Amino acid sequence: MTMPHTPARKKTASPAASLWHWFTPTYFRAVSGRVTPIALVLLLVTLPTGLAYAFFLSPPDYLQGETVRIMYIHVPSAWLALALYGAIAVASGITLTLKLPMAGHFATAASPVGACFTAIALISGSLWGKPTWGTYWVWDARLTSMLVLFFFYLAHSAMTQAFKQQERGQQAASILAIVGALNLPIIKWSVEWWHTLHQPESISFINPSSHIDISMLIPLGLMTVALFSYATIVITARMKLAILQQKWQSLLYQKTRNRS
Amino acid sequence: MWTNFVNCLNMDGYGIFIVPSWLSAFIILSVLFIHTQRQLTKLRRRMARDQ
Numbered sequence: 001m002t003m004p005h006t007p008a009r010k011k012t013a014s015p016a017a018s019l020w021h022w023f024t025p026t027y028f029r030a031v032s033g034r035v036t037p038i039a040l041v042l043l044l045v046t047l048p049t050g051l052a053y054a055f056f057l058s059p060p061d062y063l064q065g066e067t068v069r070i071m072y073i074h075v076p077s078a079w080l081a082l083a084l085y086g087a088i089a090v091a092s093g094i095t096l097t098l099k100l101p102m103a104g105h106f107a108t109a110a111s112p113v114g115a116c117f118t119a120i121a122l123i124s125g126s127l128w129g130k131p132t133w134g135t136y137w138v139w140d141a142r143l144t145s146m147l148v149l150f151f152f153y154l155a156h157s158a159m160t161q162a163f164k165q166q167e168r169g170q171q172a173a174s175i176l177a178i179v180g181a182l183n184l185p186i187i188k189w190s191v192e193w194w195h196t197l198h199q200p201e202s203i204s205f206i207n208p209s210s211h212i213d214i215s216m217l218i219p220l221g222l223m224t225v226a227l228f229s230y231a232t233i234v235i236t237a238r239m240k241l242a243i244l245q246q247k248w249q250s251l252l253y254q255k256t257r258n259r260s
Numbered sequence: 261m262w263t264n265f266v267n268c269l270n271m272d273g274y275g276i277f278i279v280p281s282w283l284s285a286f287i288i289l290s291v292l293f294i295h296t297q298r299q300l301t302k303l304r305r306r307m308a309r310d311q
Contacts (some may be wrong), residue, residue: 055268066274070281077285116292124281131277198262198296230289237296244303251310 023102025243032236039236044093045227047237050222058219068216070128076224078146080169080231082184085149087186088156089181092174101246104170106143108160113231115153122146135196141190145183152180166246224243 054072061068088110094103125143126136137143159173160166191200202211203220212220271286 020306055265058264060264060267066264069268069275069278071284073285112292116288118287120285123284127277131274230293234293234296237300241296241300241303244300244307246309248303248310251307257311 023100025102028239028243032175032240036233036236039229039232043226044232046222046226046229050219050226053219053222058215061216065130067128071216072219072223074121074124074128075220076122076227077117079224080119080227081114081118081146081149081153082115082187083178083182084110084127084231085153086184088114088177089184092177095174100242104167104174105239105242105246106172106235107156108166108170108242109235111153111157111160111173112230113234113238115150115157117226118146118150118153121223122141122150125249126199138189140196140198141194142187142196143191143207148183149187151181152176152183156180158194167251204236 013086014054015113027065046077058069060066065102091103091107092109094100095107122143127147129138130136156177159176160169163169163172191198203217267273267275268278271279
């Protein structure tokens with residue numbers, strides 16, 4: 001039996017409407033269903049390999065000795081902290097201008113994850129500072145600007161929870177995230193603009209020259225991929241949570257309306 | 261190879277800085293993951309109960 005011929009549907013969707021389609025919960029569910037297993041496999045491969053390189057295979061530094069092993073958790077965490085805040089700022093811009101709910105959900109989901117990576121960068125950096133600089137903390141430009149980033153993350157997370165309506169919280173937090181994005185170039189170039197105790201960057205993504213030996217670059221790269229995969233898994237799960245919370249809120253609203 | 265690892269754990273040496281930095285990272289990331297999963301489970305249960 002053959003199916004009756006159905007005429008091809010005309011493509012009438014405007015570019016804005018098709019953009020909207022990319023940011024719908026249905027599309028997100030389909031994408032996250034594919035992305036999460038890939039990220040999980042990447043994490044399961046790169047984390048043990050990265051740890052093996054970090055603790056067993058990579059040599060101690062000629063100057064810092066064994067303490068260089070703190071770098072393999074400190075540097076990827078700091079990179080992720082900055083990258084996630086940048087992504088949150090972009091998502092916040094989209095939330096405010098295009099009013100796409102998924103962008104707001106992403107910012108809400110990524111904020112606690114970014115705060116955790118900033119905390120790890122601060123704690124590990126402080127513990128690395130004692131044997132290297134002789135002190136756990138100094139109020140130099142890099143350390144202080146990272147601490148400010150941590151406070152911005154906390155304020156963003158608090159702001160998203162501060163309103164009964166999730167959307168209003170996300171909008172208020174978006175303004176804060178965009179203001180806080182001014183701190184990102186300060187963190188990035190603080191070691192060049194001011195004389196800081198923190199060393200200048202050893203790896204530049206713009207200038208491909210690296211001052212790190214390949215034996216140390218491998219564990220650094222592996223740990224970066226591992227932490228990035230972890231962040232993808234957790235952010236995806238938290239986005240699902242934000243979508244469910246919104247759905248639940250609207251269900252409760254409908255129920256109370258029906259009763260009254 | 262093993263010497264590197266043993267040196268990392270040596271609490272009389274640099275282990276006093278290396279161990280807490282890695283341990284704190286693992287604790288923070290584990291707590292975040294478990295907390296996220298628990299919140300998801302809780303909300304799904306609550307939604308199922310309310311429907």
